Amino acid sequence: MDLLENVTVIIPAHNRPERLQRLLNYYRGTGLRVIVPDSSARLFEGDMDPAQVVYLHRPGLHFLLKIREILRMISTDYVFYCADDDFIVPEAVRELVAFLERNPDYSCAQGHYLTFTPHGSEIEFSPRYIRNFDSRVTGPTAVSRLRGQCGMYASVLYSVVLTEAFRRTYEACFDAAGELRFRNLYLAEEFFHNSMLIQGCYATLPCFYSAREQIKNSAAQTTVSSSVVKTAPEYRSEFDGFVRGLTELLAWKDSMPEDEAEAVIREVVAAPVDKPSVLFKRRVNAFFDRHALLGWASRLSAMRYRQKGLRAVRGLKSYPCEFSTPERDRIVRAVRGK
Numbered sequence: 315m316d317l318l319e320n321v322t323v324i325i326p327a328h329n330r331p332e333r334l335q336r337l338l339n340y341y342r343g344t345g346l347r348v349i350v351p352d353s354s355a356r357l358f359e360g361d362m363d364p365a366q367v368v369y370l371h372r373p374g375l376h377f378l379l380k381i382r383e384i385l386r387m388i389s390t391d392y393v394f395y396c397a398d399d400d401f402i403v404p405e406a407v408r409e410l411v412a413f414l415e416r417n418p419d420y421s422c423a424q425g426h427y428l429t430f431t432p433h434g435s436e437i438e439f440s441p442r443y444i445r446n447f448d449s450r451v452t453g454p455t456a457v458s459r460l461r462g463q464c465g466m467y468a469s470v471l472y473s474v475v476l477t478e479a480f481r482r483t484y485e486a487c488f489d490a491a492g493e494l495r496f497r498n499l500y501l502a503e504e505f506f507h508n509s510m511l512i513q514g515c516y517a518t519l520p521c522f523y524s525a526r527e528q529i530k531n532s533a534a535q536t537t538v539s540s541s542v543v544k545t546a547p548e549y550r551s552e553f554d555g556f557v558r559g560l561t562e563l564l565a566w567k568d569s570m571p572e573d574e575a576e577a578v579i580r581e582v583v584a585a586p587v588d589k590p591s592v593l594f595k596r597r598v599n600a601f602f603d604r605h606a607l608l609g610w611a612s613r614l615s616a617m618r619y620r621q622k623g624l625r626a627v628r629g630l631k632s633y634p635c636e637f638s639t640p641e642r643d644r645i646v647r648a649v650r651g652k
Contacts, residue, residue, distance in 0.1 A: 322393045323394055323402070337396065338360065347389070347390055349384050351381065388481070401648060403522055406522060410473075417515075421475060422510045428525045459512070479513040483509040557579050
């Protein structure tokens with residue numbers, strides 16, 4: 315059996331039917347199983363292969379509630395998310411599954427990222443997340459892995475993960491009464507990240523894994539930042555629910571008392587996720603993005619980031635920004651609708 319036949323890709327669609335269609339076209343015939351929990355206002359009426367795709371229209375349903383609904387539908391041993399404006403490379407998924415099967419102490423793995431921006435008939439590719447390439451988080455215990463990743467955060471949300479760990483993560487997002495413990499989407503990403511490290515090791519492998527379209531993040535316009543949720547009194551209950559879910563996972567995995575597990579979780583989630591210099595640059599760029607008159611500064615910053623990235627990855631086959639590979643060319647054809 316092809317390894318991809320044991321993998322499900324989840325596409326959490328929301329109000330971008332044209333991007334959903336191009337991604338469904340991209341994965342057609344790959345052997346991957348596809349589940350689309352769609353919270354769009356309108357039903358998607360595009361072209362889907364019913365033998366490959368399970369589609370659920372749940373207009374306006376919260377992300378975590380969408381995912382809870384599809385947990386029972388995942389019948390494969392491995393699963394990964396692909397946003398509808400991304401392309402995660404099937405050949406890389408196959409390589410990552412093979413890695414996870416050889417290394418049962420790992421819960422998740424991913425590869426190298428590009429971003430792309432269409433400019434008329436041309437598509438510009440740039441390196442992304444180059445500070446984290448080939449990073450690993452290992453350790454014999456969940457506590458050692460949680461503490462070992464501080465200051466080098468590389469979200470594992472779009473990694474290939476073990477389905478068992480995926481299910482356990484989202485079950486922990488709900489309390490004993492079946493109610494959501496938190497709703498903030500940034501907390502949801504951080505919860506997933508820490509849950510995966512609690513359940514196993516993590517690796518970034520040197521392969522071209524994903525191309526991400528460079529568009530404005532709509533979630534950033536409507537979602538309160540996690541730093542606010544963690545400190546503002548009005549979000550105390552939500553943050554405590556977030557901590558509670560991770561505490562239960564850690565206490566289970568490392569067989570430790572819950573009060574000790576909670577102390578570790580609060581220590582880890584309070585720590586800066588990156589170096590102070592990196593956090594400062596992010597705040598500056600966010601300030602540029604919020605003010606239209608500073609658009610020139612935002613463009614200059616993006617250009618400098620791209621040039622620095624191209625120098626850093628020059629010659630690496632896993633970053634095909636300025637040369638063609640079959641994997642990149644297939645994404646180009648998908649973007650152009652060919």
